Each structure stands twice: as structure tokens, then as C-alpha cells.
Amino acid sequence: MPGLALCLLYNLAASLNVCLTYPSTSLDFCENGGTWExxxxxxxxxxxxxxxxxVNFCKNSTYDNFHFGIITVGKYGxxxxxxESNTANAGFPKATRFCNMTVYGDIILENASKVNCDQTLESLAAQVENITENSLEISSETLLLTSDANMLTAQDISFATTVVQQIFNTSRNAVPEAKKIAVATVSQLLxxxxxVFQLQFRNKTMNYSLSLMNESLFYPNIAIQSVALPTEDTPQPVTVLFSVQRGANDILDSQQTYIEINEKELKPEDKTELQILINTTQSTxxxxxFVLYQNNKFFQSKTFTIRSNFSQRVVACKFSDGEEVPNVSVEMIFKPKYNESQFQLHSYACVFWDITKDDWDTYGCQKKPNNNSQFLGCQCNHTTSFAALMSFDYNYSYPDSLDIISxxxxxxxxxxxxxxxxFQIVTRKLRKTSVTWVFVSLCTSMLIFNILFLFGIENSNKNSNRSSEDDNVIPQHDINPPENHTCTVMTVLLHYFLLVTLTWTCLNAVQLCFLLLRAMKPLPPHFTLFLxxxxxxxxxxIVSLTVGIIYPLKGALGYRQEIICWLAVPEDGNYLESPWLWSFILPATIILITNAVIFIIITVKVLWGRNENLQSTKKSSVMKKILSMLSIVVVFGFTWILGYLMLIxxxxxxxIFNYLFCIFNTTQGLQIFVLYTVRTKVFQNKASDIFNSMSSTIGRIKMPSPTKISLHSEVYEMIRSLPNRIECFRLLEQSPTIEETFLSESDQSNSRY
Structure with missing residues (x-):
């Protein structure tokens, strides 16, 4: 059975990328899980x-009987x-600890802060009226209660957002230290x-960019930086350039951003990820x-749906007083960050966050092509929060070596x-039996699956070249491939016939077990019909239930993949809701376990044991027993076990197991042909007759008289005796094998019904 289907299946799962050959640089150069880009x-x-x-973390530590695991630099652990379960914050950590880095580059752990287990985010949000007096305490408690982001619910984030917004409300007069802590809270929320991010409180987050302009702060998911414009008696038009460089990882730090004044144009470098140039034509x-958000979780759109896990950065720029600068031009470049082995950029839109609509909009923004193809260019005529919303097409590429093998x-x-x-149908009279329908059904389903796989596994969208959109239009999805109903139908057929093939391997095992353990007695009535x-x-x-349940809920791409026409694998690791698990892996596992149990029984009791009812008058050699075991292994589908070993x-x-899996499963039909057809006496006799007929035909053809030459005596004798040697050639006769016995006896049993 074709192995490329399962290979590519694992390839799309982020954690099981086994088919594509990684660049040698990634394996030999980057360490500790790093990837080369x-x-x-x-x-x-x-x-x-x-x-x-x-190292960019603090090791496991203990403080005042509290134990902490590894904490990343710049984060609270x-x-x-x-x-305890009887407290309001049941399940939340009792303490948090900050991993900091000094100006000299030393990594240190701050003292641990104890959490009030009876204080909740909801109760803190209710104390906003007293935030002027207790801003530092409320901000600190909010930070502690949001340190474990995985435990936060939508309500928790809503309450935390309310607290943070009030801390940055100028009328509340919160102390500066409380605002710094609130920025750290925002980073943790991201x-x-x-x-867990809900649309109903998205409008609260936009006020951050108006309040966080007094200092330069850097946390893992948010960076804030400001610049004072030159104060002159006669103000002059100025330009401000804000640049973000690529870091060693996805954590923001002070080394990645910088601001320059009076730069006339954008100046991207190889490590530049984002630049924004503000050009004022009037005195200011x-x-x-500037506020840089590491991802767009605070900007949940109703019109643009994100299906991938690519983080899209958002940059906000504001004038210090919150006033709109007249006659301003904002130029930006974004370097798209995505998995280039699986996707290719289709189009993008230059957008800003419209507070009134609580969504992205393109008003006043347009695309601006630049000379560097690595970057996406944008230009807007106002200052606010900006982003480049990108849409991608799948990169329909397959591993060449595995593709050829398959x-x-x-x-x-x-x-x-x-x-x-x-052979099974035509030679039934020579074998004096009826057709072995169970065995033929296995071969038929396997044949159909191989044909479907060979001509239908690749998505035809691979050959459709969609032109990119030049207009500045917001796409509906970040990944939006064209519909392909043919691929969906092909997935259904491949799913069905692969399950049929695996099922028939199990039914062949059941029938063989019945025949051998019952000493070749007739099968029960209607046994074949039941099979x-x-x-x-x-x-x-199984296939009908899967399509009927998944397709209405999640659509075509909830059931199948886009790269190949095969079952979808969840990219978020939620395999419990995946059709791949319930409708394929689980049935296949049950079948293989059943076949393994039957194989052990047959091996112990028949092939290597002593069963008086199955004793032959001719003793079988060890080699024949091994060949019989190999024949059973092939027809029982045990080569699929290699697929599980690919999870190592x-x-x-x-x-290694990837190639072994592809080789053994794509040639399973050839293995069956050799073990169950070529090794039978009927086939060998027919092949011998055909060979003799061809030899006779060749012998009757008159060859032109050769030129008389002098030959060495030994060479002459060898050539002279060659016709006699051809006449004496015969295929070796073999004694009946377990395969012949199984096919013959099962035929005779079936012919009685």
C-alpha cells in the first residue's frame, strides 16, 4: 500500500515532520531545538x-518553601x-517569581511574591474605584494572578483588561510603578x-497606545518606546523612523528596536522585521x-479569520497628546514570517485598527511596492495601529525521493x-477449485487503492496558479485555498478503499485461522457471505459517519488536507477531535492487533507446533516454514507497523523508517504476487510451458551463416553443447506450500456453499 500518503500525513502535523528532508544546516548548526530560517x-x-x-532562562529554584520550574528571562514563573480547593483561586499558583537580566547580561531570579488565594481578578476589577489609592497593590495582584497564562479564561482576561485600562487612565493618577507592572500584565495576557480572547472587550485595549508613551519598556510580548521631538523656537517638519530587528527567538528585548530622527527613507537590512517611517510636512x-505587539491577539477581527499559527505583529504609533498629526505620511515595511516549506504568500492588505468599527480597515492606506522582495510595503495618511494582513497559498511540494519510490x-x-x-480466476479449473473470493477481494481492494493513490493523491490545486491581488482588499482568511470538490471525493474514496484493504487483511487472517485450527473442516454456513x-x-x-459528522461542522478542510487528498491532521495537536484518529488510526490499530494475535496462534500451533490433524507425510524444512511465516506477514499487513515506528x-x-515504510507498503502487491502466485506449481508449470514454447520458436528461426573463424577447442565445445543445455532447462518443482494449501482448501470449502 502506498506509503507516501501516511508520510505526508505525518509531515503536516507540526510535531511529526518526517518526510521532508531538513536542511543540513538546521541539524548540524542550530542546537537545542533551534531551526534554520x-x-x-x-x-x-x-x-x-x-x-x-x-541560556536564556533561570533554572529550577526554591524560595520560602515554594518550588519553581524553569522560567524564561523577562517572564514571571x-x-x-x-x-487549595476551598479558596477563591483554587488551582492558581501560590507564588510567582521573576527571571531578570541585568545590564551586564547576568541572569538573576528576583524574590518570590506570594499570591493571595482569596483575591480574584473579578474582585480586583471591582476595586477600580479605589485604584487611585491602591494602584500599585491592585496592579501587582493582577500581575500575579495572570502569571500562568494557560489557566486564564475569557472572563479572567476581561477582568484583567479592565484593571489595566483603569491603571492607564490618566484621571486615576496611578503611580508610575503600577503602570510598569501593568505593561508586564499585558505581555502575560498575550x-x-x-x-479565550472575546470580541466584546477589544475596544478597551486600544487606549494602551495613548497611555504607554512616557517610558521605554520591554517585555516578552510587548515593547514600548518613545522619542522627544526637537524643541526649537521655530518647529520644523521632522521624520521619525522606528525599526524592529529579528531576535534570536520570539521574545522582544531592548536590542531589537531603535528610533532615529530625520531619516529621509526606509532602510531595511537583512535582519529587519518591521520599519515604520513617520513623515510630517508641518511643524510639530x-x-x-510606538507600541509593538508581538501578536495580534488583542486585535480579534470579525472579517479576517486566522487559521494558521503564524504570529502577525501589530505596531501602534501616536502623537504624545493623542492628537492626529496633520498632513502626515506613514510608510511601513513588514517582513512576512511563515513556514515557507508549506506555504507561499498569495496577497496582503495594509490595514489599521478602526476603534469605531472595532475591526481592521483599509481607509487611508494603500500598498506601496518596494525594491526588496523580502518586504511588504504599505503607506497610510494617519497614525494609529497598523498591520499587514497576509493570505497564503499552500506550497504543493512533495519529497522527490519518496515520490519516486511510491x-x-x-x-x-x-x-x-x-x-x-x-490468475486466481482463470486457473480455477486447472487448480480444480473455485475462486478464492476472500483473497481476491483483498487483492481487488488493494489494486483499486493503488490506482486511486497513483492518480489522485495529489491535489489538482497544485497546477492552478492564482494571481495575487493588487488591490488593497482585506482577505477573509489567512489561508484560503480554492475549493476542490474532486479532491474531497478522492479523499473519501482513498479513505474507504484503504479501510477496506485493511479490513480484508483481518478477514483473511480470520479465515486462515478457522481453516487451520479446525483441521480444514468446512467453514460454517454463509461464512463467506458474512465476511x-x-x-x-x-x-x-465508518467513512459515511465521518463525512456526515465532520463535513457539516468543519467543511471540506475539516475532513481532508489541502496539500494532498487525504484525511486532515490537526495542527493544534487536538487529535481527539481529528477524523484521522477515530476513522483511520483507531480501526487500523485494532485490525493490526487482531492480526498479530492470530499470527501468533498460527505460528505456535501450526507452523512450529505439532497438530496431529495437520501433520504432513513430508517433513517441512526450516526455510519453508520461514517462507510461510513471511507470506502470512505480507497478507496480514504487518508492514504498516513501520508507520508507528516513524513516531520515534x-x-x-x-x-530510516520513513523510507522502509514507503518501500515495503508500496510494493505489498508485488510481494503478494511473488509469494502467492509465482511460488505456486500451476504458475510455474505455465511459465515453464511458455518458456519452452519461446525456446522452440527461437530454435526454428534460421540464423545467417556465421563467418568461418578459428575457435579455441574449449570455446567450440561449449557453444556446440548450448542447444542441449537449453533443452534440459526446467523450472524446479516445489512441494506444496502453506499458501497453496490455504488457497486450495479454502476454495474447496467455499465451493460447498
Whole structure:
């Protein structure tokens, strides 16, 4: 059975990228889980440096009987100890600890702060009236209660947002230290899960960019920086350039951003990720402030749906007094960040966050192409929060080596299975039996699946070139491939016939077990009919239920993938809701376990045991027993076990089992042909007759008289005796194998019903 389907299946799962060959630079150069992207290593947040070898975390620690795990620099880490079940904050950490880095680059742990287990975010939000007097205490408690972002619910974020907004409300007169802590709270909120952010409180977050302009602050998910414009008696028009450089990981720090005044144009470099140039044509005094959000979780759109896990940064720029600068021109460039092995950029839109609509809009913004193809250019005539909303097409590329192996293996299997099926039907009189329908059903389903796989596994969208959109129009989705109903139908057929093939391997095992353990006695009445109903009916029920449940809820891409026409694999790791698990992996696992149990029984009791009812007058050799075991292994589908070994978390091991899986499963039809057709006496006799007929035909053809030459005596004698040697050639006769016995006896049993 084709192995590329399962190979590519694992490839789309982020954690099981086993089919594509990683660049050698990533494996040999980047360490500690770092990945190579174009011109450098992208490190996990706990590592940094050229090769991801520099520690960026605080080790496990203990403070006042509180235990803490590894904490990333710039973040607060929760304690292992949790609030008791009888407290208001049951399950929340009892303490938090901050991992800091000094100006000299030393990583230190701050003292732990104890959490009030009876104080909740809801109760803190209710204290906003007293925030002027207790701003530092309320801000600190909010920070502590949001330190474990994975535990936050939509209500928790709503309450925390209310507190933070009031702290930055100038009328509340919160102390400066409370505002700094509130920025850290915002950074922690941006680590929360995407689905807990609700639209009803999105408008509250926009006031941050008006309030956070007094100082330069850097936290893992948010950076705030401001610049004072020159104060002159005669104010002059100025330009302000805000740049963001690529870091070693996805954590923001003070080394990544900088501001320059009176720069006339954008000046991107290789490591530039974002630049924004504000050009005022009228005189201006005051400050310009910038807020950089690491992701767009605070900007949940009703018109633009995100399906990928690519983080899209948002940059906000405001004049210090919150006033709109007249006659301003804002130029921006964004470097798109996405998985280039799976996607390619289709189009983008230059947008700003409209507070009145509580959504993205394009008014006053347009695309501005630039000379550097690495960047997306935008231009707007106002200052606010900006982003480039990108849409992607799938990169329909497949591993060449595995693709070739699969096509060659499938081609050989198709030819071999067709010959096997014809042989079983045509030679039934010579074998003096009826057709072995259970075995033929297995070969037929496998043949159909191989044909469907060879000609239908690739999505036809691969050959459709969609032109990118030049207009500044907001796309509906970040990943929006064209509909392809043919691919959906092909997925249904592949799903069905692969399940049918696996089911027939199990039914062949059941029938063989019945025949051998019952000493070749006749099968029960209507046994074959019962097997037929199971072999073709159970897979139909599974596929029908899967399509009927998944398709109305999640659409075509909830059931299938886009890269190939095969079952969808969840990118978020939620396999419990995946059709891939329930409608394929689970049935396949049950079938393989059943086949393994039957194989052990047959091996112990029949092949290597002593069963008086099955004793042959001719003793079988060890080699014949091994061949019989190999024949059973092939028809029982045990080569699929290699697919489970591909889950081993070692790249080199994955590659080895990847190729083994593809080779053995794509050639399974060829293996059946060799073991169940070529090795039979009927086929060998027919092949011998054909060979002799061809030899006789060649012998009757008159060859031109050769030129008389002098030959060495030994060479002459060898050539003279060659016709006699050809006449004496015969295929070796073999004694009956367990395969022949199984096919013959099962035929005779079936012919009685």
C-alpha cells in the first residue's frame, strides 16, 4: 500500500515532520531545538545566540518553601504549589517569581511574591474605584494572578483588561510603578490561548497606545518606546523612523528596536522585521510613541479569520497628546514570517485598527511596492495601529525521493495485483477449485487503492496558479485555498478503499485461522457471505459517519488536507477531535492487533507446533516454514507497523523508517504476487510451458551463416553443447506450500456453499 500518503500525513502535523528532508544546516548548526530560517537560527524562547547555545532562562529554584520550574528571562514563573480547593483561586499558583537580566547580561531570579488565594481578578476589577489609592497593590495582584497564562479564561482576561485600562487612565493618577507592572500584565495576557480572547472587550485595549508613551519598556510580548521631538523656537517638519530587528527567538528585548530622527527613507537590512517611517510636512513639537505587539491577539477581527499559527505583529504609533498629526505620511515595511516549506504568500492588505468599527480597515492606506522582495510595503495618511494582513497559498511540494519510490512501487503493485487476480480466476479449473473470493477481494481492494493513490493523491490545486491581488482588499482568511470538490471525493474514496484493504487483511487472517485450527473442516454456513458484508460494509459505515459528522461542522478542510487528498491532521495537536484518529488510526490499530494475535496462534500451533490433524507425510524444512511465516506477514499487513515506528522522536530514525515504510507498503502487491502466485506449481508449470514454447520458436528461426573463424577447442565445445543445455532447462518443482494449501482448501470449502 502506498506509503507516501501516511508520510505526508505525518509531515503536516507540526510535531511529526518526517518526510521532508531538513536542511543540513538546521541539524548540524542550530542546537537545542533551534531551526534554520534563511540567514540564521530561530531559537526556542529559552535559548539564544548564533547556534541557540546561550541560556536564556533561570533554572529550577526554591524560595520560602515554594518550588519553581524553569522560567524564561523577562517572564514571571508560577510556583508548583497551588491554592487549595476551598479558596477563591483554587488551582492558581501560590507564588510567582521573576527571571531578570541585568545590564551586564547576568541572569538573576528576583524574590518570590506570594499570591493571595482569596483575591480574584473579578474582585480586583471591582476595586477600580479605589485604584487611585491602591494602584500599585491592585496592579501587582493582577500581575500575579495572570502569571500562568494557560489557566486564564475569557472572563479572567476581561477582568484583567479592565484593571489595566483603569491603571492607564490618566484621571486615576496611578503611580508610575503600577503602570510598569501593568505593561508586564499585558505581555502575560498575550501568552494566553487564542480562543479565550472575546470580541466584546477589544475596544478597551486600544487606549494602551495613548497611555504607554512616557517610558521605554520591554517585555516578552510587548515593547514600548518613545522619542522627544526637537524643541526649537521655530518647529520644523521632522521624520521619525522606528525599526524592529529579528531576535534570536520570539521574545522582544531592548536590542531589537531603535528610533532615529530625520531619516529621509526606509532602510531595511537583512535582519529587519518591521520599519515604520513617520513623515510630517508641518511643524510639530512633542513626542512620538510606538507600541509593538508581538501578536495580534488583542486585535480579534470579525472579517479576517486566522487559521494558521503564524504570529502577525501589530505596531501602534501616536502623537504624545493623542492628537492626529496633520498632513502626515506613514510608510511601513513588514517582513512576512511563515513556514515557507508549506506555504507561499498569495496577497496582503495594509490595514489599521478602526476603534469605531472595532475591526481592521483599509481607509487611508494603500500598498506601496518596494525594491526588496523580502518586504511588504504599505503607506497610510494617519497614525494609529497598523498591520499587514497576509493570505497564503499552500506550497504543493512533495519529497522527490519518496515520490519516486511510491510511484514505482505502486506501478509494480498494480501490475502484480492485476496478474494475481486474473490468475486466481482463470486457473480455477486447472487448480480444480473455485475462486478464492476472500483473497481476491483483498487483492481487488488493494489494486483499486493503488490506482486511486497513483492518480489522485495529489491535489489538482497544485497546477492552478492564482494571481495575487493588487488591490488593497482585506482577505477573509489567512489561508484560503480554492475549493476542490474532486479532491474531497478522492479523499473519501482513498479513505474507504484503504479501510477496506485493511479490513480484508483481518478477514483473511480470520479465515486462515478457522481453516487451520479446525483441521480444514468446512467453514460454517454463509461464512463467506458474512465476511463479504463485513469487508465491504464496515468501512462504508465508518467513512459515511465521518463525512456526515465532520463535513457539516468543519467543511471540506475539516475532513481532508489541502496539500494532498487525504484525511486532515490537526495542527493544534487536538487529535481527539481529528477524523484521522477515530476513522483511520483507531480501526487500523485494532485490525493490526487482531492480526498479530492470530499470527501468533498460527505460528505456535501450526507452523512450529505439532497438530496431529495437520501433520504432513513430508517433513517441512526450516526455510519453508520461514517462507510461510513471511507470506502470512505480507497478507496480514504487518508492514504498516513501520508507520508507528516513524513516531520515534529522533530525526535520523524517522528518516530510516520513513523510507522502509514507503518501500515495503508500496510494493505489498508485488510481494503478494511473488509469494502467492509465482511460488505456486500451476504458475510455474505455465511459465515453464511458455518458456519452452519461446525456446522452440527461437530454435526454428534460421540464423545467417556465421563467418568461418578459428575457435579455441574449449570455446567450440561449449557453444556446440548450448542447444542441449537449453533443452534440459526446467523450472524446479516445489512441494506444496502453506499458501497453496490455504488457497486450495479454502476454495474447496467455499465451493460447498
Amino acid at each position: 534563511k540567514d540564521g537560527c530561530i531559537c526556542p524562547e529559552q535559548w539564544k545566540g548564533l547556534r541557540c547555545t546561550i 508560577p510556583s508548583i504549589e497551588k491554592c 501568552d494566553a490561548k487564542e480562543d 513639537n512633542g513626542k512620538f510613541g 510511484k514505482i512501487g505502486c506501478g509494480l503493485s498494480i501490475a502484480a495485483l492485476a496478474i494475481t487476480i486474473i 463479504f458484508l463485513m469487508g465491504w460494509g464496515i468501512p462504508a459505515i 522522536d529522533d530525526h535520523n530514525v524517522k528518516i
